Amino acid sequence: MPVINFEGPKLSIDQKRKLVKSFTDAAREITGIPENAFVVLIKENQRENIGTGGQLLADRE
Template sequence: MPFIKLEAGKIDKEKKEKLINEFTRVASDILGISEEAFIVLIKENEMDNWGTGGKLLSKVLAERGNK
């Protein structure tokens, strides 16, 4: 079974459903494999679990004015 994984920050339920649907549809079309064969995992991570430039991503985003 093909497996698709996305790691990201918090995502609301409606967006997760759309991502899973679209990832599956596009991968099925490109690979010629039935949509029913795909497994999609969305792994949500807190911004404090990521770092960039030696800083917590939550701090970097706050400095930029992002959530």
């Protein structure tokens, strides 16, 4: 029942597949919790919805 939430940019389905596999494998190995208990949620954010250093990513370069 652990829940892993990933907030990042737009991704391809293959990148999502690899993220879910890698995060679940790593977390299973480190915590000993069985693979089937993990939920991973992938959130894709537009560059105008993310800010760092007080500035939108969409406004950088």
